[in-house]
Every structure is written in structure tokens, then in C-alpha cells.
Amino acid sequence: MKAEIIGVGTELLLGQIANTNAQYLSEQLAEIGVNVYFHTVVGDNPKRLTDAIQQAETRADLLIFTGGLGPTKDDLTKEILAGHLNCGLDTDEDAWKKIKDYFKKTGRKMTANNEKQAHVIKGAKVLPNDQGMAPGMFLKKGTHFYMLLPGPPHEMKPMFRNYGRQAVMDQLEKVDRIESRVLRFFQIGEAEIAEKLSDIIDTQTNPTVAPLAGDGEVTIRLTARSNSKETAAALLDEVEKKIQKRVGEYFYGYEDTSLMAELLKELESRQLTIAAAESLTGGLFQSEMTSVVGVSTMLLGGIVCYSNDAKIKLCKVKPETLEHEGAVSEQCALELAENVRKELGADIGISFTGAAGPDSLEGHPAGTVWIGMSFKDGESKAVLVKLAGTRNGNRRRSVKMGCYYLLKELEKK
Amino acid sequence: MKAEIIGVGTELLLGQIANTNAQYLSEQLAEIGVNVYFHTVVGDNPKRLTDAIQQAETRADLLIFTGGLGPTKDDLTKEILAGHLNCGLDTDEDAWKKIKDYFKKTGRKMTANNEKQAHVIKGAKVLPNDQGMAPGMFLKKGTHFYMLLPGPPHEMKPMFRNYGRQAVMDQLEKVDRIESRVLRFFQIGEAEIAEKLSDIIDTQTNPTVAPLAGDGEVTIRLTARSNSKETAAALLDEVEKKIQKRVGEYFYGYEDTSLMAELLKELESRQLTIAAAESLTGGLFQSEMTSVVGVSTMLLGGIVCYSNDAKIKLCKVKPETLEHEGAVSEQCALELAENVRKELGADIGISFTGAAGPDSLEGHPAGTVWIGMSFKDGESKAVLVKLAGTRNGNRRRSVKMGCYYLLKELEKK
Numbered sequence: 001m002k003a004e005i006i007g008v009g010t011e012l013l014l015g016q017i018a019n020t021n022a023q024y025l026s027e028q029l030a031e032i033g034v035n036v037y038f039h040t041v042v043g044d045n046p047k048r049l050t051d052a053i054q055q056a057e058t059r060a061d062l063l064i065f066t067g068g069l070g071p072t073k074d075d076l077t078k079e080i081l082a083g084h085l086n087c088g089l090d091t092d093e094d095a096w097k098k099i100k101d102y103f104k105k106t107g108r109k110m111t112a113n114n115e116k117q118a119h120v121i122k123g124a125k126v127l128p129n130d131q132g133m134a135p136g137m138f139l140k141k142g143t144h145f146y147m148l149l150p151g152p153p154h155e156m157k158p159m160f161r162n163y164g165r166q167a168v169m170d171q172l173e174k175v176d177r178i179e180s181r182v183l184r185f186f187q188i189g190e191a192e193i194a195e196k197l198s199d200i201i202d203t204q205t206n207p208t209v210a211p212l213a214g215d216g217e218v219t220i221r222l223t224a225r226s227n228s229k230e231t232a233a234a235l236l237d238e239v240e241k242k243i244q245k246r247v248g249e250y251f252y253g254y255e256d257t258s259l260m261a262e263l264l265k266e267l268e269s270r271q272l273t274i275a276a277a278e279s280l281t282g283g284l285f286q287s288e289m290t291s292v293v294g295v296s297t298m299l300l301g302g303i304v305c306y307s308n309d310a311k312i313k314l315c316k317v318k319p320e321t322l323e324h325e326g327a328v329s330e331q332c333a334l335e336l337a338e339n340v341r342k343e344l345g346a347d348i349g350i351s352f353t354g355a356a357g358p359d360s361l362e363g364h365p366a367g368t369v370w371i372g373m374s375f376k377d378g379e380s381k382a383v384l385v386k387l388a389g390t391r392n393g394n395r396r397r398s399v400k401m402g403c404y405y406l407l408k409e410l411e412k413k
Numbered sequence: 414m415k416a417e418i419i420g421v422g423t424e425l426l427l428g429q430i431a432n433t434n435a436q437y438l439s440e441q442l443a444e445i446g447v448n449v450y451f452h453t454v455v456g457d458n459p460k461r462l463t464d465a466i467q468q469a470e471t472r473a474d475l476l477i478f479t480g481g482l483g484p485t486k487d488d489l490t491k492e493i494l495a496g497h498l499n500c501g502l503d504t505d506e507d508a509w510k511k512i513k514d515y516f517k518k519t520g521r522k523m524t525a526n527n528e529k530q531a532h533v534i535k536g537a538k539v540l541p542n543d544q545g546m547a548p549g550m551f552l553k554k555g556t557h558f559y560m561l562l563p564g565p566p567h568e569m570k571p572m573f574r575n576y577g578r579q580a581v582m583d584q585l586e587k588v589d590r591i592e593s594r595v596l597r598f599f600q601i602g603e604a605e606i607a608e609k610l611s612d613i614i615d616t617q618t619n620p621t622v623a624p625l626a627g628d629g630e631v632t633i634r635l636t637a638r639s640n641s642k643e644t645a646a647a648l649l650d651e652v653e654k655k656i657q658k659r660v661g662e663y664f665y666g667y668e669d670t671s672l673m674a675e676l677l678k679e680l681e682s683r684q685l686t687i688a689a690a691e692s693l694t695g696g697l698f699q700s701e702m703t704s705v706v707g708v709s710t711m712l713l714g715g716i717v718c719y720s721n722d723a724k725i726k727l728c729k730v731k732p733e734t735l736e737h738e739g740a741v742s743e744q745c746a747l748e749l750a751e752n753v754r755k756e757l758g759a760d761i762g763i764s765f766t767g768a769a770g771p772d773s774l775e776g777h778p779a780g781t782v783w784i785g786m787s788f789k790d791g792e793s794k795a796v797l798v799k800l801a802g803t804r805n806g807n808r809r810r811s812v813k814m815g816c817y818y819l820l821k822e823l824e825k826k
């Protein structure tokens with residue numbers, strides 16, 4: 001099966017946004033063995049959109065559209081495609097109910113064009129939108145398949161992942177089992193991991209081994225093709241074993257996990273509670289923790305002590321400590337971690353204090369960060385990390401480092 | 414002049430990278446008044462690349478290629494285009510000297526295919542590559558213009574900015590000034606704003622009026638064409654005035670600003686300090702504030718009181734309040750805002766307490782959020798907002814709502 005991805009929207013042609021949807025879909029389709037030969041981007045223009053559809057039909061079996069499903073007049077993907085295919089439009093009752101419920105719940109005013117969002121092409125399978133209002137569609141007409149997805153990536157991606165991908169796979173005559181596995185590493189660079197695994201990366205063809213760097217982590221994606229799930233899994237196991245033998249000390253988890261998710265798993269399984277005191281991270285550690293459902297049994301809370309005054313008032317750091325050692329110091333990190341733990345009666349206290357940047361702080365260069373950890377058994381510890389990113393890069397990296405070092409400490413207990 | 418941007422590279426079709434080059438070039442071309450009607454991405458395949466060229470020639474005057482100028486066998490953009498146009502290739506002496514110098518300087522071994530990088534299409538104007546080895550090209554043949562740019566964005570962007578852009582402008586009969594302005598709105602949906610402005614959106618051709626929704630906000634981009642900057646600005650002023658008259662109450666800022674940035678501007682100009690108490694937002698408000706450089710004179714700090722215990726211990730919320738009114742209540746929001754303000758001696762206290770979701774809390778549906786505000790002059794206030802997003806959508810939206818309502822209150826003072 002050959003696919004073409006058609007991005008619809010004048011905002012793409014004006015350069016207001018990048019077509020990241022095409023990238024995501026290409027990656028997904030490659031995984032299930034569908035070849036993508038072209039991406040096209042076309043504006044909100046009936047004639048040119050029709051031309052793009054006709055063109056794509058000459059060179060692809062599956063046309064995937066992103067964008068143009070919104071409520072306004074310039075959203076016209078489904079209307080144009082329905083016209084081109086000589087199909088009408090129906091109101092999808094589930095989507096329409098969802099839209100009405102939304103306006104009822106938020107008390108906002110619904111306008112006439114909101115109903116347009118619930119329209120779907122007659123005969124299409126509806127792909128639910130769990131993150132927004134516009135439903136997606138999948139249909140076969142003649143020898144072609146058509147899929148319509150919303151433009152906003154946070155709506156499009158879960159829709160494809162949860163519904164669209166399977167709809168495509170159901171149409172593949174012979175699906176080579178494509179199994180992939182992502183291994184996640186921390187505290188090792190991409191160049192170093194690539195060097196350590198160079199012979200494996202160069203000679204492996206099934207599974208393929210693809211390292212990728214991003215946001216302070218390195219992932220390795222293993223992709224195996226086989227006629228059965230079991231054989232594919234065995235192929236993955238075999239190459240993973242080789243990789244773990246060489247760089248396993250940096251490995252921390254599989255697939256979409258994160259250091260924060262691994263830390264929460266660990267806290268949950270040990271039934272431990274945590275409290276945090278954050279200076280340079282300004283609440284980011286706790287905010288990331290709170291983004292996970294069900295964290296309330298673990299995270300008791302904490303303080304944000306961006307100013308020295310807050311360190312003293314909210315977390316009882318000794319004024320002498322700040323005067324003699326400074327805020328960017330081991331002693332300050334230890335007091336913060338210990339005091340916040342005791343104040344909230346938590347099992348673990350963690351603290352972050354340092355220079356986020358761009359400027360140095362108390363003579364310490366930007367990126368100098370102390371992470372303090374305090375445990376109920378009386379042990380406490382502070383780790384110095386030196387980062388070289390932007391202000392917000394350093395803040396994000398500090399949070400990851402905090403999760404990483406805390407996991408390391410918990411392993412020992 | 415109509416342009417089509419053709420990205421060449423199988424890595425784009427596999428989703429290994431996003432086509433950010435097309436975004437950059439689209440933005441640049443819009444600025445000089447060149448219309449971009451299509452983006453195309455095609456792989457490193459002679460037949461399909463030739464097809465894409467023929468297709469683009471039917472609908473554009475200027476074809477801009479990115480990618481495929483490298484030294485390896487699968488880099489074939491200039492070879493295919495030269496063949497298609499019946500032109501030969503020449504070695505560009507400047508580029509060839511640069512390549513030889515590089516290998517001499519680094520002591521690395523030059524391979525035969527390195528000379529290929531210095532080849533240019535006969536008769537083309539060479540666009541120097543200040544960041545890499547492959548030169549760019551610009552040529553006219555028949556009624557079409559062709560520009561070839563390297564794929565790596567850090568080479569492509571300076572080449573276009575410094576040489577390519579002027580080469581295109583030299584071919585424009587009359588260069589229009591393109592001026593655009595972005596207006597940002599909050600607390601109004603895309604459908605509602607489109608309805609209120611439908612006649613303006615439909616009838617305006619210069620400036621054009623384009624609404625776009627994203628993450629709880631709506632932006633409107635106005636784009637004017639004129640022969641002078643002043644006339645373009647006057648056209649923008651005129652239509653903005655009409656828009657502000659109808660939906661100005663929802664307007665909060667221009668261009669790339671955010672509600673948080675606007676709030677910080679306001680706090681800075683009034684020399685006010687702030688402290689925060691965050692339950693459902695879990696530190697997100699303070700973390701977003703801390704992401705801005707120089708915030709330390711405004712944000713004193715605050716607490717994260719995800720658990721009721723933390724509300725009592727860290728922010729002295731009365732146990733009776735939690736018992737009788739609950740955590741999701743006006744009274745709790747007021748106590749949190751007032752107590753955190755007093756504790757830190759800040760001018761303003763803000764608090765967030767509610768049900769982030771997905772589950773309801775204390776009988777309140779997910780998305781029920783109280784935002785408390787307390788001011789030094791003794792005034793305090795809590796606002797109830799009802800959100801209908803995901804857990805993290807509700808948390809992000811709460812932060813925006815907090816900024817919004819605080820800005821509203823400050824306006825009155």
C-alpha cells in the first residue's frame with residue numbers, strides 16, 4: 001500500500017506552523033509497512049484542494065488528510081472530498097452530543113457553525129476525537145482509501161494512534177509483523193552510544209537499530225519484521241541483550257516512559273511519600289509529577305522558594321547558611337530537602353537550588369545545580385550537577401537529574 | 414509570482430525529520446509577496462522527483478528545492494533537474510577550492526564523491542554556502558525559475574536569507590510590502606470570533622483576516638500588501654480598529670506574547686510582588702513564571718499544596734474550611750491566596766484549587782476550579798471557572814485563567 005499525506009491549511013503555506021503532522025504520520029506508517037512517497041501541503045482553497053486530491057489519486061492508494069475539519073468557513077476538507085467523491089454529509093450524533101455537552105458544561109455560547117464540526121462524510125467510519133471536537137473519518141471509495149484527521153497535533157496524534165492506525169492495518173493484505181521496541185538511556189550522549197554500538201548499528205538489518213537524541217536522553221529504536229509476533233519479539237530480545245550488555249548501565253526504561261514515570265512507579269510500589277523544595281526549577285518538578293493521574297498518594301506537596309526570603313520563611317533555611325554558603329550550595333540543598341520532608345511528614349524530601357541562567361549566581365556559572373535528597377531513615381545527600389543548556393533547558397534537565405539520582409538512591413535501599 | 418517548495422529526501426518521508434525548511438521559506442516568501450500554493454516532499458528517487466518537477470511546473474513560476482545536494486549517491490536533485498532541463502553540470506571553482514581547503518585543514522581523507530558537491534548546473538547563478546560545502550543555485554529556463562538549496566536548515570536558512578531572497582526579489586516586477594500583525598484573544602472560541610467577524614473575514618482582501626485557534630486561545634493574523642510600509646500599517650490599523658470594536662473585550666496582546674508575559678509586564682511596571690499557592694496546578698503557575706528571565710524581583714515564591722495536609726501545614730488553611738466547604742471551594746481559594754501572600758509579605762497572592770480530572774473531587778466534576786486572589790489593600794476575590802479539557806489541559810488552562818483574571822483585577826486598580 002502506498003500513501004500520500006496531504007496537509008490542508010493556508011497557515012502551513014504562510015509558514016505560521018511547520019507540518020509536524022506529516023512527520024508523525026510518516027513515522028507511524030513506516031512502522032506498519034506502508035510506503036509514503038509524497039507529502040503535499042495545500043491551502044484552504046476548493047480548486048487547489050480538488051487538484052491535489054486528483055493528483056494524489058494517481059500515485060497513492062491511501063490519502064491521509066490533516067486539517068480543515070474545524071468550524072469556520074475556511075475549513076473545507078470534508079466538504080470538498082465529499083463533493084469530489086459524490087457523497088453527502090451526515091451529522092455524527094456522538095460528536096454533536098459532545099459539542100453540545102461542552103458548551104453546556106463551560107457555559108459558553110454555541111454558534112451555528114459549531115454543528116458543522118459534527119458533520120461526517122456519509123458511509124465513513126468515524127474516528128473519535130478524544131482531545132477535541134472534530135471527529136475523524138476513514139472510508140473506501142473505488143480503489144482508494146481516504147482518512148481525514150484534525151489539524152492540531154494534540155488531537156491528530158492520539159486519534160491516529162488509537163483508531164486510525166488500526167483502521168489502516170485492517171486493510172493491509174499481508175501485514176508483515178512490524179514490532180518495535182524503544183530503549184531509553186540517560187547520562188550518555190548519542191555520539192558515545194553510537195560509537196559503543198557502531199558494529200551492531202551498521203550490520204543489523206533485522207531488527208534495525210536506530211539511535212536518536214532528544215532533550216538530554218538517547219533512545220534506541222529496534223524495529224523487527226517477521227511473519228509472527230513471537231519471531232519478531234525473539235529477534236528484538238536477541239539484539240536488546242547485546243545492547244544491554246554494552247550500555248545497560250545507562251538504560252532506564254522502555255517505550256514512552258520517562259524518568260518521572262519510573263520514579264513514580266518506584267514510589268508507588270514502595271508506598272513512599274515525597275515532598276519537594278524548588279528554587280531554580282520553580283515548581284517544575286512538582287508540576288511534572290502532578291501531571292500524572294493518581295499521584296496524590298505520593299506527592300504531599302512542597303514549596304517554591306525562588307527568593308532567599310522564601311527559603312527562610314517557607315522552608316526554615318538558616319540565614320547563616322545563605323549568608324556564608326549561599327543559595328547555590330550543598331548545605332542549602334540539604335536543609336531544603338530535610339526541612340520540607342519534616343514539615344510535611346514525608347518519607348522523602350527533594351530539593352533543587354542553583355543557577356538556571358543565563359546569568360551566573362553568587363559567582364557560580366549558569367547551570368550549576370545542587371540537588372538535595374533527604375530520607376526518613378535519617379540519611380541525606382546532595383549531588384552537584386553541571387549543565388550547559390539554556391535557562392529552561394537547565395530547569396528541565398535538573399528535574400530529570402533529580403528523578404535519576406533519586407532512583408539511584410532508592411535502588412540502594 | 415507563484416512558488417512551490419519541493420523538499421527532497423527519503424528521511425522526510427520516513428518521518429525522521431520534520432520539513433521545517435518549507436515553513437521557513439514560506440514565511441520568507443510571504444514577506445516579499447510571493448504566493449506559495451503548494452509544498453511537496455518527494456524521496457531520493459529519480460522518477461518520482463522528475464514527476465514532482467513536471468507537476469510543479471504546471472502550477473508555479475518558481476520552484477524552490479531543498480535537499481539532495483550532498484556528496485552521496487542518493488543526493489540527486491541537481492543531476493535530475495539538469496537532465497530535465499537539458500543542461501549539463503560544471504564544477505564551480507570557488508566551491509571546489511573550499512572543499513579541498515577543508516580536507517587539507519582537517520587532515521581528513523577526501524573521497525572521490527566530494528568533487529560532486531562542487532558541481533553546479535550550467536548557466537546557474539551560484540549561491541554561496543557560508544555554513545557548509547554544497548553551493549546553491551538559481552536559474553531561469555523558459556518561463557520558470559529554479560532555486561536549489563541544501564537540506565540542513567543551518568545551511569539553507571543563511572543561504573536564502575543572504576543570497577536567495579534577493580535573487581528572487583530581483584525577478585519581481587513590483588515588490589509589494591507585506592506587513593502582518595497578530596492579535597491574541599482569550600475567553601472566546603474560534604467559532605464565536607469567526608461569527609462575530611464573519612463579514613470582515615469574508616470581504617477583506619487587503620489586509621486578509623485569518624483566525625486560528627490553539628491551546629485555549631484564538632489569534633487573528635492580519636496581512637496587508639502595499640507599496641510602502643506606512644500604507645500597509647495604515648491598512649492594518651484600519652481593520653484592527655473594526656475588529657477591536659467588536660471583540661476587543663477578549664483581546665489581550667500582540668504577536669508572540671502570552672497571558673503570563675502580559676501579567677509579568679504589568680507586575681513589573683507597577684513594581685508588585687506575587688506569591689502563589691497551588692493545588693491542582695501543582696506548581697505549574699510558578700514554573701511558567703520562573704521560565705522567564707528576571708522574574709526574581711516579582712515572584713517571591715509559594716507553596717504546592719496538592720494534599721489537604723499540605724494546605725493546612727504549609728498554608729494554614731483552617732481545618733474547618735476543608736471539613737465543611739472542602740478543598741474545591743471559594744473559602745479554601747481565598748484562604749490560600751491570602752495566607753500565602755501574608756506569609757511571604759507579597760503584594761499579591763494567587764491560588765488554584767479544584768478538580769484537574771479525570772475524576773471528580775468532593776462531588777465536583779473534573780474541571781471545576783477556584784482561583785483566589787488577595788491584594789495588599791485588603792481586597793480579595795475568588796473566581797469559579799469550569800473547564801472541559803483533559804487533566805493537563807485543565808491545569809494549563811487554569812494557569813492561563815489565573816493570569817487573565819489577575820490582569821482584569823489589576824486593570825481596575
